[in-house]
Amino acid sequence: DARVTQTPRHKVTEMGQEVTMRCQPILGHNTVFWYRQTMMQGLELLAYFRNRAPLDDSGMPKDRFSAEMPDATLATLKIQPSEPRDSAVYFCASGLAYRGKDQPQHFGDGTRLSIL
């Protein structure tokens, strides 16, 4: 059963440190999404890519967050410098985009990030 793979599963670090989260989308999927989930805000879209090109990162704080897809099998989300308010669960999801059809996304297990 194909799955989206995220690493690390858990990360605890001190404020000011760089954090890098990685995602391997399902083979053959052409869209990749980064979400952040907190109790207060629920699931928020940070960025998404189609065919490795960034399409929308309007939900991402630009001063400290960056998202890239160096190749079709790897997406990264970086935070530098990290702050306590970045503590959340970060999910990566992938899907197959085609117009006018349902586009269910498959989520990874998430990275639980705690910034002290």
Place this chain on the structure above:
Amino acid sequence: RKEVEQDPGPFNVPEGATVAFNCTYSNSASQSFFWYRQDCRKEPKLLMSVYSSGNEDGRFTAQLNRASQYISLLIRDSKLSDSATYLCVVIRSYNTDKLIFGTGTRLQVFP
């Protein structure tokens, strides 16, 4: 006001009960609709798509009312394993893949 709104619950129901959740969306141009399920400390998983004519999958029935801009999910004969958070999800238009999530409705089924 959030684009997709749900009653956070929790809904506490006994096994065997029928329970219904509603969700409203504010963007009238929204095109695609889904229900996702999220278990505690797990990732969201697609439960079912929601079609204009309504659709059923076993004990689950989804309905869409475009005029009133709301989506519903009905669960019949609730099982303990149905306990989870149910997320209402909307895609705004055909030329985007962005999912807009509601904050979820928590369901707890008790014996």
